[in-house]
Amino acid sequence: MWSPDERRFIFVTGKGGVGKTTVAAALGRALAARGKRVLIAMCNAKERISSMFASELVGSEIVLVGERIWAVNIEPERAFEEYGRMVLKVAALYRVVFQNKYVRSFLPAVPGLSEWAMLGKAWYHTTEVSERGGHRFDVVLLDAPATGHGLDMLRVPKIILEIVPPGVLRRDAESAWKMFTDPARTGVVVVTLPEELPVTETLQLVQSIDHELELPLGTLVVNRVVKSLFSETEASELAKIEPDEIPVGAAGGDVESDEAQGVLQAAARRAIQERHQAASLERLFAHTDAPRIVLPFLFDDAATPSAIKKLAEYF
Ligand SMILES: Nc1ncnc2c1ncn2[C@@H]1O[C@H](COP(=O)(O)OP(=O)(O)OP(=O)(O)O)[C@@H](O)[C@H]1O
Numbered sequence: 464m465w466s467p468d469e470r471r472f473i474f475v476t477g478k479g480g481v482g483k484t485t486v487a488a489a490l491g492r493a494l495a496a497r498g499k500r501v502l503i504a505m506c507n508a509k510e511r512i513s514s515m516f517a518s519e520l521v522g523s524e525i526v527l528v529g530e531r532i533w534a535v536n537i538e539p540e541r542a543f544e545e546y547g548r549m550v551l552k553v554a555a556l557y558r559v560v561f562q563n564k565y566v567r568s569f570l571p572a573v574p575g576l577s578e579w580a581m582l583g584k585a586w587y588h589t590t591e592v593s594e595r596g597g598h599r600f601d602v603v604l605l606d607a608p609a610t611g612h613g614l615d616m617l618r619v620p621k622i623i624l625e626i627v628p629p630g631v632l633r634r635d636a637e638s639a640w641k642m643f644t645d646p647a648r649t650g651v652v653v654v655t656l657p658e659e660l661p662v663t664e665t666l667q668l669v670q671s672i673d674h675e676l677e678l679p680l681g682t683l684v685v686n687r688v689v690k691s692l693f694s695e696t697e698a699s700e701l702a703k704i705e706p707d708e709i710p711v712g713a714a715g716g717d718v719e720s721d722e723a724q725g726v727l728q729a730a731a732r733r734a735i736q737e738r739h740q741a742a743s744l745e746r747l748f749a750h751t752d753a754p755r756i757v758l759p760f761l762f763d764d765a766a767t768p769s770a771i772k773k774l775a776e777y778f
């Protein structure tokens with residue numbers, strides 16, 4: 464069983480809409496409950512953390528959203544400016560570089576630069592020291608952007624190491640990469656759904672993390688898994704039924720028959736969903752032996768504090 468507790472940096476990735484932000488919030492909540500100081504960093508995302516924690520809106524400033532939990536929504540341009548300010552400490556130089564119209568117009572277009580600004584900022588927060596001495600945050604959870612599974616973002620430090628001449632940028636990329644590749648400090652959490660396409664994509668994603676990027680895979684999180692409602696016998700009986708062929712509403716006003724047919728149709732549909740889910744899970748687990756956490760499908764809104772609390776119990 465993989466433990467997130469000793470990690471300093473956790474990268475939450477997966478295809479769009481699979482539940483990355485929900486998982487980041489639940490994992491963050493679990494770690495905070497065990498005494499960790501947690502920062503959840505999102506990358507220019509649609510803000511939903513505030514409803515998950517019933518907090519104020521989360522923008523590009525770090526805000527406290529729960530006990531020992533902070534969150535921030537990193538905006539690439541701002542992150543880049545902040546970084547520039549840190550690196551180019553001399554204000555005059557900063558102004559020349561970053562407030563120059565020409566520089567401002569081309570900087571965001573440099574490939575990888577805005578990704579590095581966001582990733583670099585998230586990494587930077589792992590290095591911050593608080594007034595009390597220790598780390599400002601024990602762990603930074605990065606909720607990766609959905610495009611390219613956020614892996615494009617993780618490719619950037621390697622590229623910087625290869626092409627950028629020695630200097631501050633390279634020094635930071637080196638330290639960040641050292642942390643990201645260290646299984647004692649970093650873990651990549653891959654979120655997926657128990658469905659055919661997401662499973663195929665997840666297997667490719669795991670392959671890239673293991674072999675191309677050589678980053679430490681922490682755990683797979685299979686989200687939105689429905690409970691099996693039927694016994695084996697019931698399931699095999701239901702498998703014989705084609706739900707769309709049930710003549711719902713054709714009982715000529717016999718309400719009871721109509722209702723019974725409606726229930727049967729719903730049961731047959733659910734049985735199909737369960738069969739597809741079981742097949743997807745079987746394929747996923749046959750092709751990777753990564754640790755796994757299975758989260759239930761929640762029928763109520765998952766972006767609420769009580770839902771996040773419930774999901775946190777699985778971590
Ligand atoms: N276990 C669950 N049960 C039911 N609904 C869920 C569950 N997990 C997430 N959801 C819902 O699914 C939707 C997508 O979740 P979420 O926003 O966390 O995905 P995401 O991967 O961060 O998406 P994006 O790629 O757009 O950032 C949300 O409406 C969320 O509330």
Ligand SMILES: [Mg+2]
Nearest residue numbers: 483484508606
């Ligand atoms: Mg999200």
